[in-house]
Amino acid sequence: MDEHSHDILEWDGPAIGLMDLDAFFASVEQLDHPEWRGLPVIVGGSADHRGVVSTASYEARRYGVHSAMPSAQARRLCPNAIWTHGNFTRYREVSAAVMGILSAETPRVEQVSIDEAFFDVTPGRFSRESPLEICRRIQARVSVLGVSCSIGLGINKTVAKIASDRDKPRGLTVVFPGTEEAFLAPLPVSTMSGVGPATEKRLAAMGIQVLGDLAKASPVKLERTFGVMGPRMAVRAAGLERSVVAERAKPEEAKSVSNERTFDHDLTTGDEVRAAILHISSMTGRRLRRRGLTGGTVTLKLRYADLHVRTTQRQLSSPTNDEHVFGPVAVRLLEGLWQEGTPVRLVGVGISDFSGAHGQQMGLFDEAAAEEDGHAHDHAALSQLTDALRDRFGDDAVSYGRDLRFKDRTTGTAPMGKNDD
Known part of the structure; x- marks a missing residue:
């Protein structure tokens, strides 16, 4: 227009x-x-x-x-x-x-x-x-x-x-305002974010080809096929979505350091998602160490193929900037947040709570995992050595197997930098 x-x-x-x-x-x-x-x-x-x-x-x-x-x-x-x-x-x-x-x-x-x-x-x-x-x-x-x-x-x-x-x-x-329906109605359903090839095919089987069809579809039938996301798609297709744009945090108000990546192909297996979490955790750990920060809360963020985002977090027993400590905890946060086979488009890991005030400690299982084989100090030293090599010779100078696995697999989405250097 x-x-x-x-x-x-x-x-x-x-x-x-x-x-x-x-x-x-x-x-x-x-x-x-x-x-x-x-x-x-x-x-x-x-x-x-x-x-x-x-x-x-x-x-x-x-x-x-x-x-x-x-x-x-x-x-x-x-x-x-x-x-x-x-x-x-x-x-x-x-x-x-x-x-x-x-x-x-x-x-x-x-x-x-x-x-x-x-x-x-x-x-x-x-x-x-x-x-x-x-x-x-x-x-x-x-x-x-x-x-x-x-x-x-x-x-x-x-x-x-x-x-x-x-x-x-x-x-x-x-x-x-007021022209949303006319603008959206003739467009293919794939035009709307969250409608990938699989969803498009299932909608086509229901006789739904364009957003106008989706807007008028039965919410009951949509929910039966797509769960709670079905009726939400219809609301969006009708132009009736209510959106809130979050206020951007000022640098001095930043309270976390995070890293996230969008992958060129959705991750669907537990092995892939867990490896991605550890891969992103290593990036977050490096950024924490660059800023001289340690934090007491780890947050895991997943964005699914339908663009729905879910996050969860857990407090650590003590502040850390070592991915060998908080990475395994982030992996365990998958439980209750993700089911095997659900396509994951983006993975993010963040560390917050730099105040030193922490609540409930992790259980013995968490402590044992974080200090795997009793080499927590060795892991910290390894992280620092890896940082030094990468700072001198470039990010590709040292890579773990999990890092090589995701080399060239991201779409180019870098850390959002709301609160990072």
Whole structure:
């Protein structure tokens, strides 16, 4: 929908935007390497080692290359592309600058990945300015950084997300209050986040092809097929979802250090999920040690294929920054949070409670696991040695089997950095 024709209209109701940085990693590479501008650039793993594409520039996309594609296939489609494994430190730096631009417009900024964030610019809440003008200003300020973004604007997160994908790059798609049904109804059900191939197939078997069909479907039948998520999908498809954008924590208010990764293919087995938790725990431990912090509470976060998020936490017997201690505890938090076979898209592990005040201690079983084979001090020394080697020779200098297992398997989602260095 062309936003210019509605400038004179007042926005009535919530105004939630989704900002998505265009081909972000590749755009940063082209920014830092001017000679690459206008050329196909692919950020991803090696085509010779079963890597996958993390991000492809728009020049590479013209050849059919897209994220999560096997690198070998991308090389066949675009043999002349410039390849790079990427620089996450640089990507986080640019991402932080972009999030700072959003935070200057509204305190309600909810970062969902390194290159995406929801923001709330509801008139009268933080500003009396038109939400459209705010979005245009955000795009202009982001472009000054040397990258571009596309924005979707609507009354809730589902509408904003779908709208953000409609016009790329540098698009601004606005769904004005009251037009949600007309906007959503003709779109394929797969357009809505959380509706993957399996769900799409099951909906098709029910005669549901587009969001308009889903919005009118029987809640009883949907719940019978999909559980509690079924009726929720119908509400979202109808544009009736009520969304809250969380307030972004200020750096001085940060109370946890965490790390999370989104995987290019969903994890479905216990072996995979447990290995992922230990893999992410090692990253969190390193960040804690870099900041000289120890914490007394471990949190496990899982995002399922339907984008539903669940978290749980447990207090430790004493503050720690050693993943050999809190990693196994995070693994045990899986019980009651996840069932074998349920697809997991994202895994996160965080440590909090830096005050030193702790409640109930873990049982003897937890203590025994944390001090496996009586080598807790050896583990701590090993972690410090590993940190030193990686600091000197790079992150790939030392890798455990679990780390190699997930090499080139992430989509590029880095730590959100709400409270990390």
